[in-house]
Amino acid sequence: MNSRYVGYLCCALAMIGVGSTVVVSKSIAAGLPPFSATALRFAIAFPVFLLVMRLRGVRWPRLARRDVLLLIAQAGAGSVGYTVFLISGMKLASAADAGVIAGTLPAVSALVAMLALGERPAPSLIGAIVLATLGVLVCTVHVEDLAAPRAASSLAGNALVFAAIVCEALFILLNRKLRTPVAALPLSALMSGLGLAVAIVPASFEQAWTLPFDPGALAGVVYYALVPTVGGFVLWYEGAARITGAEAGLMTALVPISAVAMAALLLHEPVSGAQLAGVACVLGAVLFATVGHMRRMPRRSA
Template sequence: MNSRYIGYMCCALAMVGVGSTVVVSKSIAAGLPPFSATALRFAIAFPLFVLIMRWRGVRWPRLDRRDAALVVAQAAAGSVGYTVLLISGMKLASAGDAGVIAGTLPAVSAVVAMLALGERPSPALLGAIGLATAGVLACTVRPGESAVPHAGSSSILGNALVFAAIVCEALFILLNRKLRTPVAPLPLSALMCGVGFAVSIVPACFERAWSMSLDAGALSGVLYYALVPTVAGFVLWYEGAARVSGAEAGLTTALVPVSALALAALLLHEPVSAAQLAGVACVLGAVTLATFGQTRSTRKAA
């Protein structure tokens, strides 16, 4: 099989895994407190990343105090903040809505870079931001819907928590760009899991999850989250990204909202609304514009 097709397949599978985190977080939220689930996720994934590092002969990076502080901030925002807010949001929001919101990450990252670094966006990025905003509004703003959820409904508060999780992931991307010592993806992923566990374990102890009745579905969800989207997703993404261009890999992020919406319908039996389909269409357009806008900016800089 052609190497590029293998690359497309690996990146696509990785993004389907990311989309599935929205659905699996629904079952986790029903049976475990958010910090406890987050700490357990990293406790499972961290030793696996360490084993992969040893297998590949990858060493830990040497960081100065400034970069070490940035890594801790990255883990607090992109690892702990993202997971805790996503799980908390999934107690209130529908998985379909959350999947559409998760797909806005490229546009949200562009906005964060504009606000924090003063970057001037290209017309394509401005269009992506506008489309992503329209996609979120299509799923969130519904006439007559209360912020407090009722049975079977989505929630404005839940969607807001999911969007806050995406902002945390965008902050992770921004902080990674601020590192003076570049860290390779594999040790960075291991660091995020290790530091993420250290950050989440203290608030997890206050949740006293061990005093609750164990929920098999929630525990299985955490195990899946740690093994498939976290560890296997890393391997698939970087294996695929090594075979295709950055723009081609970036376009596969469009599969996040599509897979989340499809899995929510198939596994959770959530109805797919016209508003959600409109939101997905807007987000797909936003991903396309953001990817090509970034590619053009890179070419101009070169």
């Protein structure tokens, strides 16, 4: 098989795995507190990353104190913050809504970079941000009676999911601030280890061991740790090495598609026209951002 097609396949499978985290977080939220589930996720994933590093002969990077602090902040935002907010939000939001919101990550990341770094956006990027915002609004404010308690609960859940996406965008921004670049495998291992260290203390206050045993929630955490976390890392970086960054970025369009499809097939959630319209807006945002990046590439290399 052509190497580029293998790259497309690997990145696509990785993004489908990311979309599945929205659905599996629904079952996790039903049986485990968010910090306990987060700590357990990284307690499972961290030893696996260590084993992979050992098998590949990868060593830990030597980092200055500033970079160590940045990595801790990254773990707090992208590893712990993302997981905690996502699981908390899934107690209240529908998986289909959350899938649409999760698909806005490229546009949210660009917006955070604009606000934090003062970057000047290209017109295509502005279009991507507008479309992504519209997609979130369409899928969020779709309840018939906004005064109903269920509607307020849904809005709160969507807000928590969006907070998770902002945390992931901060993770991307902080990674760009590192003075010493860290390779993908040790970075993933560091995020898992530091994420466990950050989550373990608040998790102890949740006293999850006093709750009734929920096999579905435990299975969800094991899946989250091994498939999207470890497996997703291997697939994404294996695929990204075979295709361009813009092509890999286009694969993120599969996140909302897979999340909404799994919400309908596995959770039997009804998918409304508003949610489908939200998916269309988010897909347009991904296309705008990616095509705009691809058009700028020749100018930069000239």
